[in-house]
Amino acid sequence: MARAKVIAALLALAALASFIALDLYHSTFSRQGLRWLLELSFPPSGSVLGIALRGLWETMHIAYLGTLLGLGIALPLSLLASRNLFPRRIGIPVRMLLSALRVLPALLWAIIFVMLFGLGPLAGVLAITCYTAGYLGKLFYESFEALPKDTLEALESMGASRLQLLRFVVIPESAHALLGHALFMFEYNVRHSSVIGIVGAGGIGFYLSAYLKFFEYDKVLTLLLVIFVAVVGIDALSAAARRRFA
Numbered sequence: 001m002a003r004a005k006v007i008a009a010l011l012a013l014a015a016l017a018s019f020i021a022l023d024l025y026h027s028t029f030s031r032q033g034l035r036w037l038l039e040l041s042f043p044p045s046g047s048v049l050g051i052a053l054r055g056l057w058e059t060m061h062i063a064y065l066g067t068l069l070g071l072g073i074a075l076p077l078s079l080l081a082s083r084n085l086f087p088r089r090i091g092i093p094v095r096m097l098l099s100a101l102r103v104l105p106a107l108l109w110a111i112i113f114v115m116l117f118g119l120g121p122l123a124g125v126l127a128i129t130c131y132t133a134g135y136l137g138k139l140f141y142e143s144f145e146a147l148p149k150d151t152l153e154a155l156e157s158m159g160a161s162r163l164q165l166l167r168f169v170v171i172p173e174s175a176h177a178l179l180g181h182a183l184f185m186f187e188y189n190v191r192h193s194s195v196i197g198i199v200g201a202g203g204i205g206f207y208l209s210a211y212l213k214f215f216e217y218d219k220v221l222t223l224l225l226v227i228f229v230a231v232v233g234i235d236a237l238s239a240a241a242r243r244r245f246a
Helices: 001-019 031-041 046-081 088-103 106-117 120-147 149-157 164-197 204-213 217-245
Strands: none
Touching: 001 031, 001 088, 001 120, 031 120, 046 120, 046 164, 088 106, 088 204, 106 120, 106 164, 106 217, 164 204, 204 217
16 A cells, blocks of 8 residues: 555656646636637538548548558467467567557658658558557457467377467457457547548548648538547447457
8 A cells, every 4th residue: 555655656746747847837728719719610611521521431441451451460470479379589579570560650650651652542551551560469469478378288289280279279269359459450540540641641631731721620620520420430330349249
């Protein structure tokens, strides 16, 4: 109990130090700014609803392809990274690769790929793919390593090859966890695909960026409402799917 109190006190002091370092106590709320924002945002513009839906459709494709490609990369790499399946001389370099893929957020990956391939959805797909591979790779190898070690050792002692272990034990026993991680990642990627378009990587974010530059907040609000409805719908469907296959 005493140790918990000390940790809580240290965390509170660290939070206070961060508050002071960021000079947050000098920040003020602008009522005029709020009034200006509301006046420019309401009512939402119906004239851009078609553009918003087209942008959302492209965003969904970017998220889906990026998730699918990232999943295809993450699965074999996560198997190689699992300590209970492959030796450390293989697992450590693979883990380093997965860490390198997820150390940059999708937005920074998008900037890199826009520089390499130009504006458009290709940069978005590649950005989502890289981050998804790194993130899912970590979640997947943690799921594989959670499998009962005794079961794997018993099957190996009976002459089962590594390929047989993967095919008949590791993948089937982890399937529900892998599906849950993949669905969560798709939800996450839909949100991020909406953002990476701001740097020119396609999707609805491209239109958000354009309208923000010209302070057309009524159009921005329409796009945000479309994104909100889509994300809430996808979250609900994903949650239902996870319950169905749990």
